[in-house]
Amino acid sequence: MSVPTVVHHNKLSEIYDKATVQVPRYEALLKKFEERYGTKKPDLLIRSPGRVNVIGEHIDYCFFSVLPMAVEADIIMAIQLTDEPVIEVANTNPDFPATKFDLPKDGSPVDIDATKSDWVNYFRCGLVVGQDYLKKNNYPCTKGIKVLIDGNVPTGSGLSSSAAFVVCSTLCTLLANGYTDVSKKLLTQLSTVCEQHVGVNSGGMDQSASIWGLKDHALFVSFLPDLNVVEFGFPETNPKLEFVIANSLVVSNKQETGPVNYNLRVVEVTLGALLMAKKLNLTIKPDGNLQAGTFRGVVDAYFANDKTPYGQDIEDSRKKLDKMIELVDELITQKDGYTTEQIASELEMSVDELKTKFMTKYPVRYEVLKLYRRAYHVFTEAKRVLDFLSLLQNPPADSQKLIADLGNLMNQSQDSQRDYFNNSLPQLDEICSIARENGAAGARITGAGFGGSTVLLTPANKSQQVIDALKKDYYKKHYPKITDEELADALLVSKPGSGTTIIDNLSLE
Numbered sequence: 276m277s278v279p280t281v282v283h284h285n286k287l288s289e290i291y292d293k294a295t296v297q298v299p300r301y302e303a304l305l306k307k308f309e310e311r312y313g314t315k316k317p318d319l320l321i322r323s324p325g326r327v328n329v330i331g332e333h334i335d336y337c338f339f340s341v342l343p344m345a346v347e348a349d350i351i352m353a354i355q356l357t358d359e360p361v362i363e364v365a366n367t368n369p370d371f372p373a374t375k376f377d378l379p380k381d382g383s384p385v386d387i388d389a390t391k392s393d394w395v396n397y398f399r400c401g402l403v404v405g406q407d408y409l410k411k412n413n414y415p416c417t418k419g420i421k422v423l424i425d426g427n428v429p430t431g432s433g434l435s436s437s438a439a440f441v442v443c444s445t446l447c448t449l450l451a452n453g454y455t456d457v458s459k460k461l462l463t464q465l466s467t468v469c470e471q472h473v474g475v476n477s478g479g480m481d482q483s484a485s486i487w488g489l490k491d492h493a494l495f496v497s498f499l500p501d502l503n504v505v506e507f508g509f510p511e512t513n514p515k516l517e518f519v520i521a522n523s524l525v526v527s528n529k530q531e532t533g534p535v536n537y538n539l540r541v542v543e544v545t546l547g548a549l550l551m552a553k554k555l556n557l558t559i560k561p562d563g564n565l566q567a568g569t570f571r572g573v574v575d576a577y578f579a580n581d582k583t584p585y586g587q588d589i590e591d592s593r594k595k596l597d598k599m600i601e602l603v604d605e606l607i608t609q610k611d612g613y614t615t616e617q618i619a620s621e622l623e624m625s626v627d628e629l630k631t632k633f634m635t636k637y638p639v640r641y642e643v644l645k646l647y648r649r650a651y652h653v654f655t656e657a658k659r660v661l662d663f664l665s666l667l668q669n670p671p672a673d674s675q676k677l678i679a680d681l682g683n684l685m686n687q688s689q690d691s692q693r694d695y696f697n698n699s700l701p702q703l704d705e706i707c708s709i710a711r712e713n714g715a716a717g718a719r720i721t722g723a724g725f726g727g728s729t730v731l732l733t734p735a736n737k738s739q740q741v742i743d744a745l746k747k748d749y750y751k752k753h754y755p756k757i758t759d760e761e762l763a764d765a766l767l768v769s770k771p772g773s774g775t776t777i778i779d780n781l782s783l784e
């Protein structure tokens with residue numbers, strides 16, 4: 276079987292749905308590139324998109340499958356290579372000031388100060404991860420890089436501008452130093468650990484969606500036994516099925532709020548898995564973001580003697596998850612949460628040991644650790660993803676029923692995020708209610724939450740009504756000064772777009 280490598284194109288129409296809209300953007304980028312670096316022809320031109328997750332939130336780092344798709348908005352990097360060991364990073368957006376730094380002479384990785392919120396760190400982490408791989412594979416990595424970046428994935432919108440960025444910076448590092456034919460899998464694996472260098476302990480969903488995206492297709496992404504991405508189209512329905520993305524405009528910064536939001540959730544799900552394993556007397560693989568075990572590890576160990584491993588058959592996997600949901604209820608007895616002392620004693624370790632092992636590299640703050648709620652969300656959400664997939668694979672003949680059933684799963688996902696994972700906000704709940712009242716079949720947070728965007732499933736004949744209602748009852752109410760342009764960016768019908776692309780000999784004619 277051939278290994279899928281990052282796609283090459285030379286026409287914008289092969290990448291974008293509406294290429295004509297992109298032409299002026301590329302022209303402006305190349306003009307600024309010439310002004311800055313003295314040539315209109317970059318040595319490398321690459322782009323990687325943001326993503327919207329249809330269903331399966333906060334379960335990628337527990338190693339359960341998710342269902343995202345790439346969007347059209349993306350990050351473009353135009354790159355000039357030099358033999359001077361200097362990196363220069365600039366952005367077409369003046370809010371992101373340019374920086375220049377030397378590559379360390381002794382070949383050590385560039386420094387990243389994760390305590391600072393510096394946009395160039397997202398370039399540095401691609402550099403660190405890419406160079407580490409190159410060195411291990413005996414590639415020299417001395418090339419100087421001058422890059423000009425243009426992005427239109429809104430930052431902090433929950434649409435993965437950071438993943439699009441680190442995918443590009445990792446790819447740029449590999450290509451610049453002569454590592455061509457980059458496989459999609461390698462790029463996913465490398466770019467997935469990037470954000471850990473800026474203090475965000477995230478999973479692999481966003482990078483997978485950005486790299487493997489395919490026009491008009493969603494992706495079923497699995498992480499075990501190995502990364503596997505299956506592309507699928509949506510069934511023909513009447514009315515057509517559409518996805519509207521509505522950005523709450525509440526900025527969610529995973530890095531700055533990590534200790535109380537994202538990184539804390541990673542600690543909670545890890546401790547939840549360890550508590551279940553302990554009570555079931557199971558040994559689980561010490562993998563996952565904290566290298567200590569995951570909920571998926573609990574499933575695998577619990578059913579180790581079963582002839583069908585988890586993930587092989589949808590029906591069987593759903594039953595296995597049902598059993599897990601029962602066990603969560605039975606074993607994680609303190610429904611309101613565990614203090615540090617309580618969980619340390621359950622796991623038979625000292626408080627110091629617990630803190631060192633789970634809370635030092637990524638510091639967290641909390642009153643109690645809500646293990647029951649997090650576990651309940653994870654296992655039910657993992658099951659909803661399988662329910663969703665199975666509806667798409669065997670859709671009921673009646674389109675209305677299909678749309679309603681898919682929508683219900685999305686609504687349940689939102690309820691679970693609000694009530695169990697606690698990553699919703701009143702603004703996100705408000706958008707979901709307005710959308711549903713105006714004809715959306717399903718509405719939920721997409722991405723990490725705590726702000727950012729929602730994804731709304733609408734029958735095509737209802738999309739406009741949903742959009743109009745949100746404009747009036749959400750945007751104009753909360754942001755009375757919002758311009759039409761800002762509104763058009765915040766609220767749009769989204770079509771699944773293509774993934775990471777290397778653009779060779781771009782022709783803009």
Ligand code: GLA
Pocket residue numbers: 328331332333334335336435477478479480481722723724
């Ligand atoms: C962020 C992370 C992903 C994933 C989502 C929540 O987007 O980067 O890895 O965990 O949150 O599903």
